[in-house]
Amino acid sequence: MTRAETYQLRAQLLELLREAGHPINSAALARMLPWHTERLDLGCELVCLAPRHNRDLEVVECHGNWHVVRRPRSSQDSGAGIYRHLRSLAREGLVRAIKQGPRRVEWEYIARLR
The missing domain is CATH 1.10.10.10 (Winged helix-like DNA-binding domain superfamily/Winged helix DNA-binding domain)
Incomplete structure (x- = not known):
């Protein structure tokens, strides 16, 4: 921050x-x-393709091996x-x-x- x-x-x-x-x-x-916006250094298998049990995570940008997400x-x-x-x-x-x-x-x- x-x-x-x-x-x-x-x-x-x-x-x-x-x-x-x-x-x-x-x-x-x-x-x-x-909501807080942050970068996650995680691949799509853990962000985009993972089962959505928690709908409080919104993918803003997908870059394959890292993502920008928003969450409460x-x-x-x-x-x-x-x-x-x-x-x-x-x-x-x-x-x-x-x-x-x-x-x-x-x-x-x-x-x-x-």
Whole structure:
């Protein structure tokens, strides 16, 4: 993920939390975001020709031994996931983590006075 993509994702997360006006968990936030586009270094047998049990993967470009695909975001994706970005926003004082249980956290926008 480039620096520009990181800033854009964090801005989208802040906007979603601000507009919601109530705490939201990271999985729900991930579902609200636009799908993620990425390159997969996999052949057609694993992408184009594989049985489609999961319809949440859209092939954008097929190049034989690599593909460009789109898929929904997840809170735990490496690189493109949102959890690490939410933690960073919390360190900056822009959002607050509200612990709901041992492995359950909701996130809330913190209004800043100008």
